Amino acid sequence: MSGRRSRAVGLAAAIALAAVPLVVRRDDVLNFLFLVLLSVTLAESWNIVAGYAGQVNLGHAAFFGLGALTTRALWVAGAPVLAAMVAGAAVAVVFALLVGAAAFRLRGAYFAIGTLALGEILRITVGNVRAEISTLPAATIAGYRLAHRYYLALALAAVSVVVVAALGGSRLGLGMRAIREDEEAAEASGVGALRLKLLALSLSTALAGLAGGLFAYYHISYYPAHPFSPTWTFDSLLITFIGGVGTVHGPLLGAVFYVFLKEFLAIRWVDFHLLIFGALFVAIVLLLPGGLVEAAARLRALTRRPGQAC
């Protein structure tokens, strides 16, 4: 899709989504769309580090969780929610820089394992220290407006898509992709790999931290360890791979497809859907490494030149 056309489509979609709470007065629709938008944000943010800079971060939930933890604490204590969310993002970024400086010494699978371990350590720690469920005060529940959460989710998803799109065409994005392809050759071409990887991680975790804050603002009650669950990481990973890793549109398409299918399957088979997603993931990595974005491009090529395989 050309830049101008995809911008026009994106803008139209954003306007349509913004109109939904005014037209549709059903909470289940808004809740569902909220989940899609939250997934878009998380997947796009994961995509920055994994898809562009090529570092498979399996500890993404840790930054989502830190954002949630910080935002919930500050907001419930009386801070404005936006300020609390920014603080949550800041905590996630500071933690990311500390961790990244060490973890980026690990390459490939070791980086993935290291970040997975880190996420789990945080989840277990938070689960022990803050074992009791976090519920909003009655006064806050009384004033709860779902539409506020929905608009915040829409804004955040739009910001994350714009950030990734801007990154794609930029000098920074090109440097990150060079690192993904061959870190040593990138260094030899003047790309400061560690600095760029830390920058990618900061951008990614800032968005994940904001998404965590949104989660804390949205849920009336949840266990504080829940947003640290590796599910958030693997959802982001699956969405990005299903949609198309390292592309702007991939996580968007992937999130819509994934959340729909997940809700549909979860209603019927509860946890059995994980097995289906596992198989789907393997199939996509093996047969369609470019994800839905590649499938769409192939389909377009086919319809443009009927009778000719591409």
Add this chain to the structure above:
Amino acid sequence: MERVSKAFGGVRAVSEVSFAVADGELIGVMGPNGSGKTTLFNLITGALVPDGGSIRLRDRDIAGWAPHRVCAEGIARTFQLVRPFAGLSALDNVRVGRLYGRARGEARAAAAEAERLLTLVGLEGKAHRLPAQLTLIDKKRLELARALATSPRLLLLDEFMAGLNPAETESAMALIRRLQGEGVTLLMVEHIVWALMDLSRRIIVLSAGEKIAEGPPDAIAADPTVIEVYLGGAGGSARRA
């Protein structure tokens, strides 16, 4: 560089090697397998940190610098086994060098400059191909363009002609001569001795990590130590290049 050394465990891969390169020169480095040629390159480009000695580029000691800083200072390289960025188009491969190397070009000018370099190395019309769609020599041309895009003061070519057929070797040599004509300073490791002798004004010979000879090609070809290293002591049958 002066008295540069590097050991891996007990093996002295490069031992107290010193030499200098002047602007616009083309210097060849030769030596049998395992004589430390690639290690030497890795030391100069920062991929390895020397155990001792100094490496100076215009009065700055760059020994032990990170590779990207060495590149920004003005030393670029190609790899013995080509390493293009597989997921990026030829144009983007070269743009990386332009946007991150010594030149640090502005994004819009970088694309035009990258196109110019692709044409210079003989890849005109192939800017939007992926490296996988290029032949070996074209991949080598691409790596050369990427290295040139960083505006190097010194360009290191690591066995640029390895794996090429005779016709390709000829065109690779023509390309290197063209770079020389453009004033690029070159240091090249090469196994194809005749090509090296033909291109270089000065040759450095390494053996077991030590510099055993340095001089013009004729002198090197007649040097008894070099002949001994290459022909295993059959000093009588000196080979003329």
